[in-house]
Amino acid sequence: MNSLEFTIQQIINAVSLGSLYAMVAVGLSMVFGILKMTNFAHGDMMMTGSYATVLLSALGVPFPIAIVAGIAVSALTGILAERIAYRPVRGAPDVTLLLTSLALTYVLENLAILIFSGSPRSFPTPDWMNEVFAFSDGAITFTSVDIISSTSAILSLLGLGWFVSHTTTGLGMRAAAEDMAAAALVGLDINRLIVIAFAIASGFAGLAGMLWAAQSGIIEPDMGFSPLLKAFVAAIVGGFGSIAGAVLGGYLLGALEILIVGFGPTELSPYRDAIVFALLIVFLLFRPGGIMQANREVKL
């Protein structure tokens, strides 16, 4: 195996992993941008959609349709979470919002355990998604899921970028993210903007959850926890509240993890999560505004 092929393989891995982080981080950052609240239940939006997809395909619904329906279920979970859990405490102290989101995590995960049991279930990826492409005698390999993850992430993130920068609703969201009270006083319907932000953020989480499940082959009630933490780091690294920053942070984090695993000494690999979270601490201490903004305070 020559080093060029090895490098290409690692780049493919990094883009694939970074795409997932970016899709989760973007939602976390969007909700934070508009509500100044860290939605720790965001990872559970990944879970609800994936379970819906598994359930539907078990009922015989064609897989692509089950995927789309699953994403819709994730978006709907986000809308309901906003309506039922977050709206009543909007404007309350930050700690209240934080605790509400943690409570919501427990409610959703335990609901899933109650309905589907806590044991992992297999994610019924159709064969065409597991197809393996190998080049250079297997030195470079990737699956359809890798391709689908990367392309759907890049396309949907570009779409989001267009939506936020070029549509009237996107403009309203940027205005509300900057000053919610002033946005209301120029006639923007804040509730509508927040609901849309939650729907988009949760839809992205749903898509990411599906791709995550397709790569790991299983789903479980707490499947959103680990990606949520990683996405959180990605969002902070990129600058919390910034959509472009979250995308950048997601891909950087993906690259960093693959760098550690693929190129670092073997003894370092087990510590990759520790290194990622150390990075979080470093950023919070020395660059709380993320890579782009040096001195902006972030409250969590």
Added chain:
Amino acid sequence: MRKTIVSAIASDKSPAPLLKSQALSKNFKGLQALKNHNLELYPGEILGIIGPNGSGKSTLFNVITGFSPPSSGTVVFDGTVITGWRPDRIVGKGIARTFQGSRLFKALTAAENVEAAAQRHDRPGLLSTLTHLGGYARRQAAIRGRAHALLELLGLARWSNRRAGDLPYGAQRRLEIARAMATGPKLLMLDEPAAGLNTHETKELMGLIRGLRDGFGVAVIVVEHDMDLIGNLCERVQVLAQGELICEGTFDVVQQDARVRGAYLGHD
């Protein structure tokens, strides 16, 4: 326009007031920031509100615009009771305001600031936005067009694509007015629009405000410390002190009032 209103009031065949607030009070933890305040404003009228700092002027603005609902009392605007409405609904009904100090969206461009406010009437639905069908382009163009016309009118066209936060101070103040006007108001409420402006800029501002009234027929309530502006611009003046209305009338009348002088000389 102005003449008809003034004569209508004078001849007692007054048109229905545009804004009528009755017995408005606002309490903050034992402090009565506004006490039993009454106000009638007619379409196209320019009313000044003056008073020492902390006399309740900004509180009155906040209460009328739904920013912080009154503790008691009612606000009737254009024939509808709007007390306790959400701010964006009140804007939709036709009251727009600016803030003491700036509340612009500083990271957005000047044009985006105004377009955000101009969405009120022409915002395409979400489906239309995503599909670009159902008159999306027409609505988008209407929003852009109205925003551009206002930027032009307030002398901000050349700043259109600059970040609002990077604009010179005077331009930022005018941008706030443009943004408020973009909502298509019947009543424009200006909270210290001349603060920080020099005499020349203040004079220009008076011309602009009068122009908006004459051109769009908006009524204007202006809170200001600049007595030159109040005296020149306002047809009627209310004086507040410690949350209470202590005097109302033309600027000349108000100036002669003993209570007003007392309040400003600050013996209490």
